[in-house]
Amino acid sequence: MxxxxxxxxxxxxxxxxxxxxxxxxxxxxxxxxxxxxxxxxxxxxxxxxxxxxxxxxxxxxxxxxxxxxxxxxxxxxxxxxxxxxxxxxxxxxxxxxxxxxxxxxxxxxxxxxxxxxxxxxxxxxxVNGYAVVNIKIDGSSSPIAYYPTFEEANANLQESQGIMLGNKYIKIPSGVIATNLKDVTIIYKQPTFTTALYEYAGVSTDTELLYVDATAEYVKVNAAGQDMYVKHGDVTLIPAAAAKGQSYYIANEKGLWHHIYHHHRGKYDSAYLVGNKPAFLNDGVKYYSTDGVKFYNANGTFVGESYAYFQYVTPRVPTTYSAEQLDQYIARELEAKELSGNVRYINASAKSPLQGLGTTLKTIEKEQRINALFILSLAIHESDYGMSCHAQNYNNLFGLNVTDSNDECLTETDVNTESNKYFPSIEKNISDFVKRLNTSYLDPLNMQDYRYNGLALGNKMIGLNVRYASDPYWGAKTAGHMYRIDQALGSQDYKEYKVGITASSQVSVRYEPIVKIGDEENRAYQYKLPWTIKRLDMMPITLANMPLENSDWLQVISELPSYGKDLYTVRENVHIITTH
CATH class of the missing domain: 2.60.40.1220 (Immunoglobulin-like)
Known part of the structure; x- marks a missing residue:
């Protein structure tokens, strides 16, 4: 024309x-x-x-x-x-x-x-369809064929191939997933995504989870050792060949270190110390684990299972260290921070509200049955040794009421004293923090509260970490602080107690080592709910150091906030675990 x-x-x-x-x-x-x-x-x-x-x-x-x-x-x-x-x-x-x-x-x-x-x-x-693609060794992909439905594409899928919808992977042969750039991504116990029933926990942005499987409706992942489900729109699937890095553990003479990789950002965090190293790990070798318990080598071969001691021991046991020893440690650490040259820690010895807290922590330990070393480690982790903006300006050592979507911190004259993030004193902040723990997170008589998931720092399946923090490694990082402090003060708390986990979801803990039909008054508490997605069959239990003559029973540390005497449970109710 x-x-x-x-x-x-x-x-x-x-x-x-x-x-x-x-x-x-x-x-x-x-x-x-x-x-x-x-x-x-x-x-x-x-x-x-x-x-x-x-x-x-x-x-x-x-x-x-x-x-x-x-x-x-x-x-x-x-x-x-x-x-x-x-x-x-x-x-x-x-x-x-x-x-x-x-x-x-x-x-x-x-x-x-x-x-x-x-x-x-x-x-x-x-076109409206799903593409079956070849995934090359360099991580790139090339389309093979298009299908109008996921089912047809999946039926024609060959080993090592993936399925894409547009420029997004819907299914991959193996690899990891990264949560997308939103404040919190919810993981579910079932792929129905019913918030009221199956919402298990939330994880922070750009978190790596192990890929298991996928359909057009959901992605199945392994989170902290358990298969869970996430929405396609919340995550990015990354084939193994396309991954530029992967989180791993490595051991050396100082202990076990965790290197966390962020796939969206394309970089590793600075490694943090978890605790002592399991005996079966070799120094300098990379190992992989979704829960920090079961470890695999680079070939995917299982090499051993062990729990980080301070991550799973109950906070109901007292530390052996005195207020003076805790204060000495705090003073030494703040001085070291000052000498590091980091501008964040200028005058840390004078400015940090952690200075001189030993007596307060030991008093709370005695009155509220929460380990002073546990509280101190949480304060160190959450407030960066008391130098965080919220600690300095809001008297808030623990990030109380500071959420992923509400973490703004105003300074000096701009501080909003009416905010629920603000506390009139550090003592009030610690008091409210301990009250919240004992009411919602650490009371087995309030087991139906969504925040109760067992008495330990734990991870994203059991313990405080399930609901207290979106960082999936919050429990491990805090446990690392406990280990570091304990090592500096003489390693008197490490492995002081044996730790176990419940063997079923109906474990009773009793005041006396006896069971009588209809004797409900002897039951202190029971890991049991009429319907729950909680892992009550994996609750951490700390054993008392007083052996029983009756081999059918175990003497255990009471989890009750106001009852400090040892309790009892039938021996078959508990699996004793290896700790490191």
Whole structure:
């Protein structure tokens, strides 16, 4: 088709498009909408004269999505043809795009440069389907075939292949997932995503979880050693070949260290000390674990199981250290922080509210039955040795009422003293913190409270970590502080007690080592709820150091806030665990 004006040649185009592989479809009317366009489509724009390459810019020819967002495409000029290659990850499935060609595109007619006589816009909609892709060893992928449903794609899936919807993986052969960039991603016990029934916990942004399986409706992951479920929209699936890093554990003469990798950010955090190293781990070798309990080597071979002692021992046992010893440790650490040269710790010895807290912590330990070393370690972790903004300006050592979505901290004269994050004194902050623990997190008589998940720091399956913090390693990091303090003060608390976990979800703990039918008064508490998703069959139990003559019973530390005498449970109710 040619158009003439006053007998002068006019610069115009014929639009055609090419499907990969090179199956050419003849030009259609420029105003027609094209449907079922492949997501890897290459557009070929053919003009009737050679194109002036300098006139082809992202502002003269471009493609926008339905939100009018320009797509990152590559354009190549070859004489009278402009080729537009798709985005690196292809267009999204079942989405409408518009190819726009502005009138300032120019062609060369003889010795003259002529512009188009009109702006052209052509809409197209991509195919609605699932792509089976080959995943290459370098992590890239190439489509093999498209299917209208996940079920059809899955039925044709071969080993080492994946399924993609648009530029997002829906299913991979193996790898990890990274939670997307929202404050908290919920993990569920069942793939029904019913908040009231199956919401187990929340994990922080860019958290790595082990991939297990996926359907079109859900992604199955391993979180802290247990299979759980997340929504596709909340996570990114990363094939093993495409992962640029992975979280791992490594041991040395100082203990066991955890290196956490963030896939969205593409970097590792500074390693933190978990505690002593399990005897079966070799120094300098990378090991992998989803729960910090069961460890595997790089080949995926199981090498051993062990629990970090301070992460699973009950906070109801007192520390052997005195107030003076705790104060000496705090003073030494604050002085060391000052000498580090880090501007954050300037005058830490004078400014940190941790200074001189030993007597307060030991008093609370005696009156409220919460280990002073446990409280101190939480304060160190949550407030960065008392130097955090909330500790300095809000008298808030423990991040009380500071959530992922409400962590703003105003300073000096801007502090809002009416905020529930503010406390009139450090003593009031500690008092409220301990009261909250004993009421909601650490009272087995209040087991139905969603925050109760057993008396230990724990991880994302059991212990305080399930509901107290979205950081899945909050419990391990705090336990690391306890281990570090204990080591500095003489290692008197380490492995002072044996630790076990419940062997079923109906374990009774009694005042006396006897069971009588109908004798409910002898039952102090029971790990049992009418219906629950809690792991009551994995509750941590700390054994007392007084052996019983009756081998059918175990003497255990009471979990009750106000009852300090030892209690009893039938021996078969508890699995004794190995600790490190």
């Amino acid at each position: 040619r158009i003439f004006k006053q007998l002068w040649p006019v610069f115009f185009l014929v639009l055609s498009f090419v499907l990969i592989p090179l199956t050419i479809v003849n030009a259609t009317a420029l105003t027609d909408k094209v449907t079922n366009v492949p997501v890897d489509k290459v557009w070929m724009i053919t003009f009737n004269h050679p194109v002036i390459e300098s006139s082809i810019t992202p502002n003269s020819i471009y493609i926008v999505n339905s939100d009018n967002v320009k797509q990152t495409v590559k354009m190549v000029v070859e004489d009278d043809i402009v080729k537009i290659e798709p985005p690196a990850k292809g267009y999204e499935f079942n989405q409408t795009y518009t190819l726009k060609i502005e009138a300032d595109v120019s062609g060369k007619i003889g010795n003259r440069a002529e512009k188009l006589n009109q702006t052209i816009a052509k809409s197209f909609t991509t």
